[in-house]
Amino acid sequence: MNQPTTLGFDLGNSRIKAAWLSDDELAPCPGFPLDSADELRSALRSLIEHRRPGRVALASTDPAKADRLLAQLHAHGLSASIDLRLGQALFDAGLVKHRLRTPETTGVDRALAVLAATKRFPNEASLVVDAGTAMTVNAIDAEQTFLGGAIIPGFGLMSRTLTEGTAALPEIDLESRPDCLGDSTISAMRSGIYYAAVGAVDRLLEELRETRSLGATPPVLVTGGNAKLLSQGLRTEHMLAPHLVLEGLRHVASHWPATS
Ligand SMILES: Nc1ncnc2c1ncn2[C@@H]1O[C@H](COP(=O)(O)OP(=O)(O)OP(=O)(O)O)[C@@H](O)[C@H]1O
Numbered sequence: 001m002n003q004p005t006t007l008g009f010d011l012g013n014s015r016i017k018a019a020w021l022s023d024d025e026l027a028p029c030p031g032f033p034l035d036s037a038d039e040l041r042s043a044l045r046s047l048i049e050h051r052r053p054g055r056v057a058l059a060s061t062d063p064a065k066a067d068r069l070l071a072q073l074h075a076h077g078l079s080a081s082i083d084l085r086l087g088q089a090l091f092d093a094g095l096v097k098h099r100l101r102t103p104e105t106t107g108v109d110r111a112l113a114v115l116a117a118t119k120r121f122p123n124e125a126s127l128v129v130d131a132g133t134a135m136t137v138n139a140i141d142a143e144q145t146f147l148g149g150a151i152i153p154g155f156g157l158m159s160r161t162l163t164e165g166t167a168a169l170p171e172i173d174l175e176s177r178p179d180c181l182g183d184s185t186i187s188a189m190r191s192g193i194y195y196a197a198v199g200a201v202d203r204l205l206e207e208l209r210e211t212r213s214l215g216a217t218p219p220v221l222v223t224g225g226n227a228k229l230l231s232q233g234l235r236t237e238h239m240l241a242p243h244l245v246l247e248g249l250r251h252v253a254s255h256w257p258a259t260s
Pocket residue numbers: 011012013014015016031061109130131132133134135154156223224225226
């Protein structure tokens with residue numbers, strides 16, 4: 001049996017997701033918060049206490065947080081032999097083809113999710129939605145070229161904008177699909193935020209399909225911390241893919257030179 005030895009980290013703007021990665025398996029670890037160094041240290045300790053990784057692979061959209069995680073790993077005698085900070089790393093390695101004008105600023109999470117989609121659908125176009133702190137919609141054509149897409153604020157960011165930009169609107173949370181008719185201040189905010197995002201994603205998927213010759217019904221993969229919540233209201237047919245970024249990282253790890 002193939003023993004998973006790579007510990008992979010997907011470090012986003014609000015959470016760290018980790019998984020044990022092998023050539024044919026992805027075993028997710030419980031997620032941990034990014035807020036305090038103490039919390040991170042103890043979460044990391046319990047993660048590697050019983051099982052020492054042969055290698056660490058890190059993908060991060062936030063360089064400062066990535067450096068902090070690396071410092072914590074060093075304290076445990078570990079370093080990241082794969083340390084990805086930008087989509088460019090995947091483009092340069094020939095793992096993802098693209099037609100982007102600014103590959104040098106493209107998020108590594110977008111490129112990794114796209115890579116995972118090209119492995120799932122090697123012979124057809126596909127669309128990827130990542131519902132995280134920010135939400136992204138990403139288009140891949142039938143030749144497996146990443147064409148680009150859209151970046152929109154996630155539920156939390158939209159909600160914070162409303163609260164911070166007004167005197168009267170309170171802080172809210174959003175845990176399930178709200179009624180579209182908000183009959184209170186809070187339920188009206190929940191409705192607005194939820195349908196702004198879900199409606200935008202549905203419309204983007206439709207526009208991309210129609211205008212970018214992706215075929216009538218390319219498969220749509222939905223990932224990210226808010227994937228399930230988004231999925232509850234999406235009209236476009238789609239599949240949930242909970243760990244698409246880590247899935248992409250698994251593909252990178254299995255192609256990366258063992259010595260680096
Ligand atoms: N178990 C969980 N712990 C924390 N947040 C969760 C959890 N499950 C869902 N969420 C939601 O997931 C969202 C973050 O999503 P995700 O983890 O994909 O973000 P991220 O990777 O930090 O963001 P980004 O991809 O924009 O950098 C949070 O807004 C939170 O509401």
